[in-house]
Amino acid sequence: MKKNKSKAPAKLSADSLLRLGFPSGKPLGTALNIVHTYYKDLPKNHQIELLQDVLDAPDQYQLHSTLGPLALAILAQKEAAPIALKEQQQDYTIYGASGIDEGAFRQMEIAMRLPVARAGALMPDAHQGYGLPIGGVLATENAVIPYGVGVDIGCRMSMSIYDINTGFLSKNTEELKKMLLDNTRFGHTSFKRPKGHDVMDRPEFSEIPIVRELKDRAFLQLGTSGGGNHFVEFGTVDIKDADNEFNLPVGSYLAVLSHSGSRGLGANIAGYYTKVAMDSCRLPQEAKHLAWLDLATEAGQEYWLAMNLAGDYASACHHQIHERLSEALGESPLATIENHHNFAWKEKDAKGREYIVHRKGATPAGKGVLGIIPGSMATPGFLVRGKGEAKALNSASHGAGRVMSRTQAKNTLSKPQVQKHLKKAGIEVLGSDLDEAPMVYKDIHQVMAAQQDLVEVVGVFNPKIVRMNGDEKYMEVD
Structure with a gap:
């Protein structure tokens, strides 16, 4: 009769400790060495409890025979002086300064004092965020800042233009509303049967531990949109430039415009690597969210791969949104355009030097590069062509930019007030809340006027039926 062999306790990993908030660097390595040498027979949960005790009160374990080295490593890291910022900030270019809040200026000034910062610019839709301001563009040398990219990695715009007369929209409003309700999902909802996509076969989903754990959730969220300011909408686009890249005649067309990002995949990647960066790159309190990862390190390379995966995943979600709506319309698009923000790119300056360019809420606007700059749900968006302005680091705004925080909006505005505004603008809204009124x-026309040196307008999009996260009837005009 065979005897049952007892299983060895599950081995504690670095990723497990990092997710629990354990500091990276020497304390992490010391902790793993100790548990795998002296406490390997303890159950995993007991190993974690033991290490947590040392982390909570390292001064009490300094003389412990086996845990002393860990306590000393934790204390040494806590006492280590933070990386000093430059005494003087580097200059950076500002567009539309009169419409930018002081918080955004302060954040950009701190960013320009980072030792790795090489150039910067502030777009006219800029406002205060975390770390780098929304609308901030920052070039660094061989370093990537997770919070310089943002939480919603690879958030993007996507537009499909159809050979359908714009009169179709007003005559088929109810049918188009139903198409949006049937073919889009927002927030915590998803499709019962998500469509497959090649992005789910990427090696990063098996090679990077934190990404591997997110694969199942990422598959369930394929083809869906987030909450907040994310939307899918029907509208009309007026092509104004006869010499356009799509060979479309000047005129009006039916269009679908979507705005969304990398969902839970990007948010969890951002949170995990921000923690790693803040543990390994200690900065003064006012700059702590600008902690960076050196691209020469394993963590830096991991984040770079994970960030690019999240960007491609966001693109895949948009493609599926537009595929579903194209099928519902029974039409193939004449043209599609997309661009992303909340990302970092490897780019070269005029002298051939390579930098990491972070665009946190900023649109790539290199010479000839197409992009989409939306307004609000009741104002136009713009299909643009970049002019390649070096002072702006080949960037433009990613939208109109907020003048009111979400809390302020909910405390200030009322549902009847917003409904009246939408009715006057002729907009139908499914979902949304007061914080996206x-x-x-900001006035999108003023924002566009402030960046005439950065982009030229190819076409103008006017939203008509908008779907966002929330109760489908919340903002619908009576």
């Missing part, structure tokens, strides 16, 4: 955004 048109009044919370």
